Amino acid sequence: MRLIYGKLYKHFGPQEWWPAETPFEVIVGAILTQNTSWSNVEKAIANLKKNRLLTPGALKAIPVSRLAKLIRSSGYYNQKARKLKNFTRFLFQGYGGSLDKMFQDDRLILRGKLLEVNGIGFETADSILLYAANMPMFVVDAYTRRILSRHGLIRPDASYSQIQDYFMDNLKNDAGLFNEFHALIVRLGKEICKTAPECGVCPLKGITWEVS
DNA sequence: GACCAGGCACATC
DNA sequence: GATGTGCATGGT
Numbered sequence: 321m322r323l324i325y326g327k328l329y330k331h332f333g334p335q336e337w338w339p340a341e342t343p344f345e346v347i348v349g350a351i352l353t354q355n356t357s358w359s360n361v362e363k364a365i366a367n368l369k370k371n372r373l374l375t376p377g378a379l380k381a382i383p384v385s386r387l388a389k390l391i392r393s394s395g396y397y398n399q400k401a402r403k404l405k406n407f408t409r410f411l412f413q414g415y416g417g418s419l420d421k422m423f424q425d426d427r428l429i430l431r432g433k434l435l436e437v438n439g440i441g442f443e444t445a446d447s448i449l450l451y452a453a454n455m456p457m458f459v460v461d462a463y464t465r466r467i468l469s470r471h472g473l474i475r476p477d478a479s480y481s482q483i484q485d486y487f488m489d490n491l492k493n494d495a496g497l498f499n500e501f502h503a504l505i506v507r508l509g510k511e512i513c514k515t516a517p518e519c520g521v522c523p524l525k526g527i528t529w530e531v532s
Numbered sequence: 533g534a535c536c537a538g539g540c541a542c543a544t545c
Numbered sequence: 546g547a548t549g550t551g552c553a554t555g556g557t
Contacts, residue, residue: 350538351539353537353538354538354539355536355538355539355540355552356537356538356539356554356555357538357554357556358538359537359555359556360537360553360554360555360556361538363554364554392553392554393554393555394553395537395552395554395555396539396540396551396552396553396554397552397553397554398553399540399551399552399553400552438540438541439539439540440540441539441541443538443539443540444539447538459538461539462538463538464538502538509538510537510538
């Protein structure tokens, strides 16, 4: 695992994720990017930013119908507008609207609470924990599954938890490491696996991943 | 004009 | 527990 990380890091360099200015923006982005390309999310985020809506208080106050129009470019906009409102409600009900207060929760307790919010599943919850709260939870996404599966490390139908455990059981429990590793996997997936599925220029070419 | 993209909830069997 | 379906835009 560490070897793979080293190869990716050497090839791509540090990714400095998540691409956002504030933890709240990370959370909004994590919800908006569900099954959606990031370029579409960027437009929606820019729209929110332009209207000074990227704060918990502002999202709490805005009608869901207006929110939906502003995030139109990110797709599934009616659902996602409700999801953003659901999270905001959760944040105010549990923590008075303060992310700092929310981040004081125990990591696994908070994960359980986030998963109960309608619209937040495993990947979104873990993205919030890792990239907004800087807590050590490995994020598994479609790229992660595809790449591990192609290298024969997991079955294509492996569960989210199985894939996550595969990383977390074999790496130091370090948020900085998890952050960089997942970002590198996304970079690899976007840039190489897609355009060159034959893996000719993949930095992982020739590597046999060791299952332990 | 298909096909895809950093999911998730819900219905049904 | 597994499998199927709706949600929706913008780029290739």
